[in-house]
Amino acid sequence: MTIKNVRTQSPLVLTYANFVTPQFVANVVNVIGGSPLMSREVSEFNDLCQIAHAVVINIGTLKANELSDIVTLSKVATNLDKPVILDPVAVAVPFRSKAVQTLMREGHVDIIRGNAAEIAWFADIDFDSQGIDATGSGDVIAIAQLAAEKTGAIIALSGAKDVISDGHQTAVIETDVPLLSTNVGTGDALSSMIGAFVAESLTMENVTYTMATFKLAGLKASHQITTPGFYSMQLLDELAAITSEEVATFMTESVQYL
Numbered sequence: 001m002t003i004k005n006v007r008t009q010s011p012l013v014l015t016y017a018n019f020v021t022p023q024f025v026a027n028v029v030n031v032i033g034g035s036p037l038m039s040r041e042v043s044e045f046n047d048l049c050q051i052a053h054a055v056v057i058n059i060g061t062l063k064a065n066e067l068s069d070i071v072t073l074s075k076v077a078t079n080l081d082k083p084v085i086l087d088p089v090a091v092a093v094p095f096r097s098k099a100v101q102t103l104m105r106e107g108h109v110d111i112i113r114g115n116a117a118e119i120a121w122f123a124d125i126d127f128d129s130q131g132i133d134a135t136g137s138g139d140v141i142a143i144a145q146l147a148a149e150k151t152g153a154i155i156a157l158s159g160a161k162d163v164i165s166d167g168h169q170t171a172v173i174e175t176d177v178p179l180l181s182t183n184v185g186t187g188d189a190l191s192s193m194i195g196a197f198v199a200e201s202l203t204m205e206n207v208t209y210t211m212a213t214f215k216l217a218g219l220k221a222s223h224q225i226t227t228p229g230f231y232s233m234q235l236l237d238e239l240a241a242i243t244s245e246e247v248a249t250f251m252t253e254s255v256q257y258l
């Protein structure tokens, strides 16, 4: 849905967050017009999924004894017809690889948002990474398309080039804003922001719209601030101020459909 609709409907995004970035993630969902809520308590997942409009699972700081909780969360959400977004932080590291394999096998995921190295893992393509960061290079369009085919999920690959694919349709946003990668948690925030925009309907268009909105806010912030600290604040302010009209114009100019 458009940013105007997010602001009027204020969808509740339930995030199973990591313990590094939840404050920034909650603020991004909040300033864009959604309603953030974080929980890691399995006994309340049923109640929370009833009131949530989308569920985001971030494995950034997952522990082994929490794996069954995220599987449960994905199943409860799916049974209630709520979209599930996975942020597969550093998924190439073995404990995380196994956790995500279990989640995909025993639970359900509709959208996967990750950087190029994380998405390459789903495509079974080698791509250099260092922990949470993608450090290599490769054909990100082919990686996103293959990951979508292999997982059946909508893929949102982020980076200098954002690629969104459901395996049939692919959209590319090529707008370089290096400052966007200077703050830890922009990716986590983007994943939860996707939740707000797919609350009404789970479509590739809505995922593309979110990626474009975040990128445009990041671009506008980079015109105001050039250092990482204040940049993250400016990004929140740009997200709070951005209009449907600006996003529509940016999408016409900057989103390529393959």
Ligand SMILES: Nc1ncnc2c1ncn2[C@@H]1O[C@H](COP(=O)(O)OP(=O)(O)OP(=O)(O)O)[C@@H](O)[C@H]1O
Pocket (backbone or CB within 6 Å): 089, 114, 115, 116, 132, 133, 134, 158, 159, 160, 161, 162, 175, 176, 177, 178, 180, 181, 183, 184, 185, 186, 187, 188, 189, 190, 214, 215
């Ligand atoms: N070089 C870049 N140029 C333009 N935009 C970028 C660049 N790198 C990242 N981005 C943007 O930053 C946002 C976060 O994507 P990124 O790929 O950095 O996520 P991430 O690696 O999961 O981040 P984190 O784990 O720190 O939260 C996206 O909107 C993406 O488009």
Ligand SMILES: Cc1ncsc1CCO
Pocket (backbone or CB within 6 Å): 018, 020, 021, 059, 060, 061, 089, 132, 184, 185, 188
């Ligand atoms: C730095 C870091 N470590 C685990 S999660 C996280 C935040 C980026 O996702």
Ligand SMILES: [Mg+2]
Pocket (backbone or CB within 6 Å): 089, 090, 114, 115, 132, 187, 188
């Ligand atoms: Mg990340």
